[in-house]
Amino acid sequence: MSSGRSRPDRCPGALVLHEAADGGLARIRLPGGLVDGGVLAALAALAESFGEPGAVELTSRGNLQLRGVPLGRRAELADRVAELGLLPSATHERVRNIVASPFAGLTGAGTGSPAGTPPPGGDGAPAAGMRLEDLVRGLDEALCADPELAGLSGRFLFGLDDGTGDIVALAPDAWATPAPEGHWWIGPAGVAVDRSGAVGELQAAARAFLRAAADAATGIGGDHSFWRVRDLPDGGAELAAGLRAGRPAAPRPAPRPAPHPVGTWRRPDGAHAAAVHVPLGRLTRPAADLLATVAAATRVDDGRDQASPRGDPPLRITPWRSIVVPCLGDPSSFAARARRTGLVTDPGSMWTRVTACAGRPGCASALADVRADAARAVTAGLVAPVALADGALVDGALVDGVPVGGVPAGGIRAGDMPSGPPGVRAHWSGCARRCGRPTGPHMEVVAGPAGYLVRAAGAEPKESRW
Known part of the structure; x- marks a missing residue:
């Protein structure tokens, strides 16, 4: 049973920054991961102006971070973010946490296509005119217009899934996924509603959570807070039952899993799309400039894609440190241009399997x-450090006489080193908190006083039961 958190949520935003060792850390929310290419390039230029390392960081919720913000430039940062249209509400800026399926409508899997393309075979998916981006923007506007919801934790997460299950797997607190007969299944309530009621149901879930969290804190006493549904004493069971309010529980739709492509491909409507992986989630200014140029070259005015105010189809930041270009005008040269800026277009690249705090x-x-160590490991063809057994390397190689990853002799417990199936992922953490670790099975590489500990992790899904 949860007893809540003993400290308030300190998740950073664009107005209140986290004081990191290298300066201020600003987190900029992008509902649904949607961002205009020119805006992304402007943020990259701003990040570069703060000095080394000078890159925009992609987060595990499809948001962006800027590091090393000097104390004297915090007001400038806030003004610039507002000018770029990324700060519609100063009171709600930290609670605009909305993740949405970034490949919706681009691969033929799932529903919620920006182009209005139904999935093959029909199967009762939402009407062709439904766009997942419309739902993202509608929910964002509703959140910002609701004064009560400004009290949400900066960690409370809304999810909009296209039916593939990619977003539900991230364990959002309130979420929607397509259901038969043009409905949307809403969690944690477990009810099916028509499209027009989806946003209202998600708002109601957030309001009910705030009341449940307040009641739980009062019952426990002391200075405790509840940031997410799973933090509630019963894990959210009573909340889910209350949200149904006597309505019958609807069967939860079975997901239709689909891959997360990297590279270029042909969309169901005949156009092309692309996705690039950003190594360790660090987007440099040259890479951002390229993506902005590509997005501007595919400006549309026929309504096929949900365009930004400039007329460009928005780029989509994914929760997996990649960026989707939903409409690509020149696929033949894109991959080579992207690689020259450090972006990854090869789905078999080791970089697609390695993350780090x-x-x-x-x-x-x-x-x-950990980032430098992870980069050395990838260069050597590994996703994790090698282990030493009786002075001999296990499945690895030396670089300048030192085990890859900079691990001292005996720094890894060889017995905890899983062999892992082909394609195993690894997450490198600088301490036992393991910030940014992914969902699903992976190897965790955790730095300790004597070196790295490597072990299997993530076998238990984080998804809510409700």
């Missing part, structure tokens, strides 16, 4: 420069 020097809690 900030590590040193950005995080004061970190015990290692």
Whole structure:
């Protein structure tokens, strides 16, 4: 049974920053991961102006971060974010946490196509005119217009899934996924509603959570807070029952899993799309400039894609440190141009399987420069450090006489080193908090006083039961 959190939520935003070891850390919410290419390039230029390392970071919720913001430039940052249209509400800026299926309508899987393309075979999906981006924007506007919801934690998560299950797997607190007969299944309530009622149901879930959290805190006493539904004493069971309000529970739609492509491909409507992986989630200014140029070259005015105010189809930041270009005008040259800026277009690249927290020097809690160590491992063809057994390397190689990853002799417990199936993922963490770790099975590489501990993790799904 949860007893709540003993400290308030300190999740950063664009107005209140986290004080990291390398300066201010600003987190900019992008509902649904949608961002205009020119806006992304402007943020990359701003990040570069703060000095080294000078990159925009992609988060595991499809948002963006800027590191190393000097104290004297915090007001400038806030003004610039507002000018770029990314700060519609100062009171709600940290609670605009909406993740949406970034490949909706682009691969033929799922529903909620921006082009209005139904999935093959029909199967009672929402009407062809439904666009997942419309639902993202409608929910965002509703959140910002609701004064009560400004009290949500910066960690409370809304999810809009296209039926593939990619967003539901991230364990959002309130979510919607397509159901038969043009309805949307709403969690955690477990009811099916028509499209017009989806946003209202998600708002109601958030309001009910705030009341349940307040009641739970009062019952426990002391200074405790509840950030997410799963933090409630019963894990959210009573909340789910209350949200149904006597309505019958609807069967939960079975997901239709689909891959997360990297590279270029042909969309169901005949146009082309692309997705690039951003190594360790660090987007440089040249890469952002390229993506902005590509997005501007595919400006549309026929309504096929939900365009930005400039007329460009918005780029989509994914929760997996990649960026989707939903409409690509020149696929033949795109991959080569992207690679020259450090972006990954090869789905078999080791980079698509490796993530890392900030590590040193950005995080004061970190015990290692995990990004540099992870990069050395990838260069050597590994996703994790090698282990030493009786002075001999296990499935690895030396770089300058040192085990890849900068691990000292005996720094890894070889017995905890899983062989892992082909394609196994790894997440590098600078300390035991393991910030940014992914969902699903992976190898966790955790820095400790004596070196890295490598072990299997993520076998238990984080998804809510409700």
